[in-house]
Amino acid sequence: MGLKEGDNNNNNNNNNNTHNNTNNNTNNNTHNNTHNNTHNNTHNNNKNKNSLSRPGDLSVLYAMLYNNDGNAEAYTRSNEIFSKTDGTRLNVKEHVDPSLFVLEPYPADVAGLQVYDGKFLRWVTCDGEGSEVEKEVGEGFGAMILFTGKAFHAAYEKRKKSQDVTINPTLHRVICHDEVRHALIYEQKYVKFFDV
Numbered sequence: 001m002g003l004k005e006g007d008n009n010n011n012n013n014n015n016n017n018t019h020n021n022t023n024n025n026t027n028n029n030t031h032n033n034t035h036n037n038t039h040n041n042t043h044n045n046n047k048n049k050n051s052l053s054r055p056g057d058l059s060v061l062y063a064m065l066y067n068n069d070g071n072a073e074a075y076t077r078s079n080e081i082f083s084k085t086d087g088t089r090l091n092v093k094e095h096v097d098p099s100l101f102v103l104e105p106y107p108a109d110v111a112g113l114q115v116y117d118g119k120f121l122r123w124v125t126c127d128g129e130g131s132e133v134e135k136e137v138g139e140g141f142g143a144m145i146l147f148t149g150k151a152f153h154a155a156y157e158k159r160k161k162s163q164d165v166t167i168n169p170t171l172h173r174v175i176c177h178d179e180v181r182h183a184l185i186y187e188q189k190y191v192k193f194f195d196v
Contacts, residue, residue: 056191092174099149110181116171
């Protein structure tokens with residue numbers, strides 16, 4: 001069967017399209033690969049610079065959201081997340097942190113964080129309206145909540161001059177509430193203090 005005049009153009013167009021698509025794909029792939037390699041190299045270089053500038057620093061900043069809704073309640077009940085001391089429903093069980101210290105720079109508006117007072121054997125609410133902290137500093141005044149972890153306790157025990165004084169890691173927990181709770185927490189952790 002013979003070719004018509006338009007068939008040649010179609011073949012040429014197909015060839016050109018195939019050639020152009022191949023070139024475009026090759027160019028795009030080359031561009032993408034170059035971009036990805038550049039991005040990865042930049043990211044890795046930045047990561048290396050950061051790790052070199054603060055070696056052994058494992059400190060983290062947490063932004064937390066506690067929904068305190070029906071799903072959260074179902075989760076805490078199904079996983080038996082209740083206080084060992086008084087049966088309170090919890091978002092986070094009683095524990096001490098492995099870090100040097102933990103800082104809540106802006107106490108949450110909704111109650112949640114509680115620390116255990118070992119002298120009076122009771123849980124103290126640290127944030128939210130009407131908390132012990134708010135009563136102490138006054139409504140509308142800023143406060144920071146700072147407590148120690150296991151690494152601080154171990155470092156202090158190794159270096160202390162008097163046997164009469166000790167600083168224990170702070171036992172704390174997060175209780176459930178009827179409202180959504182937002183919290184910002186900074187935890188300072190340095191590798192060298194985990195070997196004390």
